[in-house]
Amino acid sequence: MTENFEPTIIGFTCNWCSYRAADLAGTARMKYAPNVRLIRMMCSGRLDPTFVLRALSGGADGVMITGCHPGECHYIEQNYKALRRYLLLKRVLKGMGIEPERVKLVWASAAEGAKFASETTLFVEEIRKLGPLNWGKPTERLDDLQEEISKTEEVPA
Amino acid sequence: MSEIKQERVGVYVCHCGSNIAGVVDVVDVANWAAEKLKHQGVVIAREYKFMCSSLGQELIEKDIKELGLTRVVVAACSPHLHEKTFRTAAKNAGLNPYLVELASIREQVSWVHTDKAVATEKSKAVVSGAVSRVIENVPLEELKVPINPNTLVVGGGIAGIQAALEIANAGFHVYLVEREPSIGGHMAQFDKTFPTLDCSACILTPRMVEAGTHPNITLLTWSEVEKVTGFVGNFNVTIRKKARCVKEELCTGCGICEEKCPKKVIDDVFEAGLGYRKAVYTPFAQAVPKYPVIDKANCTYFLKGTCKACEKFCPTGAIDFNQQDELVNVEVGNIILATGYDLFDARRVSNYGYGRLPNVFTSLEFERLSNAAGPTNGNIVLRDGKTTPKSVGIIHCVGSRDKNFNNYCSVICCMQGLKFAHLVHERTGATVYNFYIDMRTAYKAYDEFYQRVLEEGTLFVRGKVAEVTDAGRNEREKGKLIIQVEDTLAGKQRRIPVDMVILSSGLQPRADAKEVGKLFGISCSTDGWFTEKHPKLDPVATMTEGIYIAGCAQGPKDIPSSVAQGAAASARVLDKILQKEVALEPVRASVDQEMCSGCRICNGLCPFNAISFLEDRMVTEINPALCQGCGTCVAACPAGAISGTGFSNEQILAQIDGLLLRNIEPVEA
Ligand SMILES: Cc1cc2nc3c(=O)[nH]c(=O)nc-3n(C[C@H](O)[C@H](O)[C@H](O)COP(=O)(O)OP(=O)(O)OC[C@H]3O[C@@H](n4cnc5c(N)ncnc54)[C@H](O)[C@@H]3O)c2cc1C
Ligand code: SF4
Ligand code: SF4
Ligand code: FES
Numbered sequence: 001m002t003e004n005f006e007p008t009i010i011g012f013t014c015n016w017c018s019y020r021a022a023d024l025a026g027t028a029r030m031k032y033a034p035n036v037r038l039i040r041m042m043c044s045g046r047l048d049p050t051f052v053l054r055a056l057s058g059g060a061d062g063v064m065i066t067g068c069h070p071g072e073c074h075y076i077e078q079n080y081k082a083l084r085r086y087l088l089l090k091r092v093l094k095g096m097g098i099e100p101e102r103v104k105l106v107w108a109s110a111a112e113g114a115k116f117a118s119e120t121t122l123f124v125e126e127i128r129k130l131g132p133l134n135w136g137k138p139t140e141r142l143d144d145l146q147e148e149i150s151k152t153e154e155v156p157a
Numbered sequence: 158m159s160e161i162k163q164e165r166v167g168v169y170v171c172h173c174g175s176n177i178a179g180v181v182d183v184v185d186v187a188n189w190a191a192e193k194l195k196h197q198g199v200v201i202a203r204e205y206k207f208m209c210s211s212l213g214q215e216l217i218e219k220d221i222k223e224l225g226l227t228r229v230v231v232a233a234c235s236p237h238l239h240e241k242t243f244r245t246a247a248k249n250a251g252l253n254p255y256l257v258e259l260a261s262i263r264e265q266v267s268w269v270h271t272d273k274a275v276a277t278e279k280s281k282a283v284v285s286g287a288v289s290r291v292i293e294n295v296p297l298e299e300l301k302v303p304i305n306p307n308t309l310v311v312g313g314g315i316a317g318i319q320a321a322l323e324i325a326n327a328g329f330h331v332y333l334v335e336r337e338p339s340i341g342g343h344m345a346q347f348d349k350t351f352p353t354l355d356c357s358a359c360i361l362t363p364r365m366v367e368a369g370t371h372p373n374i375t376l377l378t379w380s381e382v383e384k385v386t387g388f389v390g391n392f393n394v395t396i397r398k399k400a401r402c403v404k405e406e407l408c409t410g411c412g413i414c415e416e417k418c419p420k421k422v423i424d425d426v427f428e429a430g431l432g433y434r435k436a437v438y439t440p441f442a443q444a445v446p447k448y449p450v451i452d453k454a455n456c457t458y459f460l461k462g463t464c465k466a467c468e469k470f471c472p473t474g475a476i477d478f479n480q481q482d483e484l485v486n487v488e489v490g491n492i493i494l495a496t497g498y499d500l501f502d503a504r505r506v507s508n509y510g511y512g513r514l515p516n517v518f519t520s521l522e523f524e525r526l527s528n529a530a531g532p533t534n535g536n537i538v539l540r541d542g543k544t545t546p547k548s549v550g551i552i553h554c555v556g557s558r559d560k561n562f563n564n565y566c567s568v569i570c571c572m573q574g575l576k577f578a579h580l581v582h583e584r585t586g587a588t589v590y591n592f593y594i595d596m597r598t599a600y601k602a603y604d605e606f607y608q609r610v611l612e613e614g615t616l617f618v619r620g621k622v623a624e625v626t627d628a629g630r631n632e633r634e635k636g637k638l639i640i641q642v643e644d645t646l647a648g649k650q651r652r653i654p655v656d657m658v659i660l661s662s663g664l665q666p667r668a669d670a671k672e673v674g675k676l677f678g679i680s681c682s683t684d685g686w687f688t689e690k691h692p693k694l695d696p697v698a699t700m701t702e703g704i705y706i707a708g709c710a711q712g713p714k715d716i717p718s719s720v721a722q723g724a725a726a727s728a729r730v731l732d733k734i735l736q737k738e739v740a741l742e743p744v745r746a747s748v749d750q751e752m753c754s755g756c757r758i759c760n761g762l763c764p765f766n767a768i769s770f771l772e773d774r775m776v777t778e779i780n781p782a783l784c785q786g787c788g789t790c791v792a793a794c795p796a797g798a799i800s801g802t803g804f805s806n807e808q809i810l811a812q813i814d815g816l817l818l819r820n821i822e823p824v825e826a
Binding site for chain 1: 235236264265266269270272683744764787789791793801803817
């Protein structure tokens with residue numbers, strides 16, 4: 001069954017690097033797996049972990065978070081904050097009994113269209129192996145989680 | 158289910174000729190949106206050949222007026238290309254421009270996927286996400302900030318000089334920052350310039366002097382930019398003015414210090430290692446400014462504590478060994494980067510023997526050798542400094558068009574190789590061979606120059622040189638450099654003995670291009686050149702507003718193109734200055750102080766210090782003039798008190814639902 005399974009993946013991209021990497025992959029006509037649907041944010045720092053939970057609870061089988069390389073964030077260092085949240089989020093997912101590998105963080109600069117394409121295809125294959133997520137009763141669990149996440153404090157920079 | 162909003166949404170699916178329609182069934186996508194997203198408020202969904210054309214835009218404008226649309230979704234190319242176009246169209250029709258969303262189905266679908274059915278389904282999802290999101294968009298007003306009319310130009314080569322002069326002549330102030338002691342860049346090193354063979358110094362020096370004396374130009378040589386903050390219209394730049402150890406206000410540029418300085422140093426920069434300079438020096442006679450610098454790393458006084466010959470002899474007492482680096486702060490509205498190129502290091506092609514075989518020269522070495530003001534007074538001689546070569550081989554494309562080094566064509570090397578052939582022929586009468594892969598002499602008067610060099614009797618061998626060696630096999634080859642090459646026109650291997658080899662090395666990005674790019678917030682291409690906003694339609698702008706690029710910093714090019722780009726960049730800057738104000742994206746965070754619990758979690762998160770805590774009221778406040786809109790604090794606030802315009806939680810959550818098709822009306826069973 002997992003053989004023919006086509007995962008649905010939500011990708012969060014930052015306006016300055018990874019979204020432009022996706023643009024570049026397009027301009028260069030690089031081919032990659034069609035399973036990812038992108039959302040543009042200004043910075044990976046904008047990523048609220050509840051977005052990821054909303055995506056997973058709403059039918060996505062995986063979530064890809066992309067941003068500028070460490071040290072290259074347009075807003076100086078906000079991708080480090082994204083990194084911290086990502087690590088925290090993985091712990092929470094694990095606690096919820098969801099494979100943490102369903103969420104992946106990828107750094108891609110505006111010049112790395114090829115990396116964006118290959119990482120996307122790779123991630124789709126990884127999720128295909130994990131199989132469908134089938135997160136039941138989405139809304140209730142989401143509320144619980146939202147509360148849990150809001151209790152965890154941000155570590156200051 | 159969530160309450161049904163009463164927005165009236167128009168969806169426009171672009172064919173982009175066959176760019177999109179060739180892979181995506183655009184008619185199906187439009188029909189699907191009209192039917193399945195109707196309950197969301199989609200009142201019309203159309204497809205059209207070219208949405209960005211004036212007819213396409215009129216279609217939207219007409220629907221806004223006639224159908225009373227309150228939201229617009231255009232499924233077309235990347236928002237980085239045409240978001241502005243469609244926002245303007247909406248504005249023209251009286252709709253707030255921020256009520257338009259783009260769904261990228263070209264860069265993200267048709268150009269990267271091949272299966273038509275899959276691509277069509279993905280397009281539907283992307284459109285659905287945009288529709289859900291646009292409903293949550295709110296009308297926004299552009300933020301207008303005044304533009305500082307001063308400009309910073311970094312790099313004083315011909316491109317930077319041109320840019321600075323254009324702006325200064327238009328009446329605005331320019332800070333021209335150059336890392337070396339003098340402006341001029343590479344062009345100052347050449348003797349003659351192709352294709353006209355006019356003397357480089359004769360055409361460059363007047364420009365340098367003009368830049369050096371212009372009342373609107375502040376020249377900061379022996380200086381480097383250290384820090385840049387702010388954004389278009391209002392950059393704050395910190396420049397390190399390295400200690401010259403010469404008081405500019407006293408120095409007359411007489412050159413006595415240089416004459417008296419006992420310390421000779423090999424000049425790796427201007428003389429390309431072929432000549433010497435002193436520890437106190439100006440790189441060349443026509444240097445602008447005329448003040449010398451003391452090279453602390455080589456000065457005997459700085460190394461051993463005694464000497465001070467220059468101080469003793471300076472007639473005006475201008476030498477100052479205690480001078481310290483100075484940090485200069487300037488405020489500018491726009492920045493042009495014209496930092497040029499580095500020469501490809503020919504040592505990397507080890508089979509050509511540069512650095513090992515003395516009579517193999519690089520292109521810049523040959524420029525100095527042939528320069529009347531150079532170390533040999535323009536005599537083209539071998540490394541021994543006296544023997545005139547009887548035969549010379551010029552190898553094209555060194556380090557370029559080669560997957561082991563640089564993939565790209567360095568543009569100028571063929572013409573440069575032809576120029577060298579002409580100069581060698583003219584000054585020594587030697588037999589000249591040019592080894593080329595393809596002869597690339599595009600542009601005005603270039604091919605004519607090639608014809609001229611052909612007629613002068615230069616011999617051309619088509620083929621990539623395999624090796625340059627001094628291991629002669631017979632009398633004819635003894636004591637010579639032998640060029641081993643496959644002559645692809647004659648279809649045979651040749652060994653050609655010569656006295657001198659010149660490598661027409663390619664251009665490559667500055668070694669520090671990446672760091673410099675980072676300093677100014679712009680990116681480099683895979684090859685390492687600064688990336689332009691659009692390769693065809695916007696070659697001197699960058700993705701960062703207010704930062705422009707010109708000359709070889711953007712990619713290999715000749716002098717005419719560098720000058721043209723310098724002028725083009727200055728035109729873009731003047732356009733900005735004359736607008737007096739710049740509109741910023743109204744993407745900003747703000748705190749709802751009713752909801753703020755005063756937890757201060759957000760307080761340490763902002764790299765721009767936009768967030769402050771009001772101790773008296775125990776709530777947080779965000780300064781919209783400092784906020785850059787990254788959204789990090791929005792995501793962090795546990796009370797949900799911070800909202801980010803343009804990228805609100807509501808917008809993003811709605812888009813997630815839309816992309817997952819959770820907004821589709823359940824089909825009745
Ligand atoms: C051997 C050779 C021969 C050539 N002959 C010809 C010819 O005959 N005709 C022709 O049309 N073209 C010729 N060219 C090409 C020509 O050199 C370039 O087109 C031209 O010099 C490019 O000018 P530029 O201002 O962009 O760069 P550059 O000349 O490289 O100038 C850049 C300047 O920026 C400064 N700089 C760099 N980084 C910084 C920094 N971080 N901060 C401050 N300053 C910085 C540098 O010191 C330099 O002064 C030749 C090239 C070579 C290699
Ligand atoms: S994180 Fe939210 S609640 Fe806490 S201080 Fe900042 S704005 Fe107020
Ligand atoms: S959105 Fe980013 S830039 Fe604006 S206040 Fe928040 S952290 Fe600072
Ligand atoms: S802008 Fe790309 S991660 Fe911050």
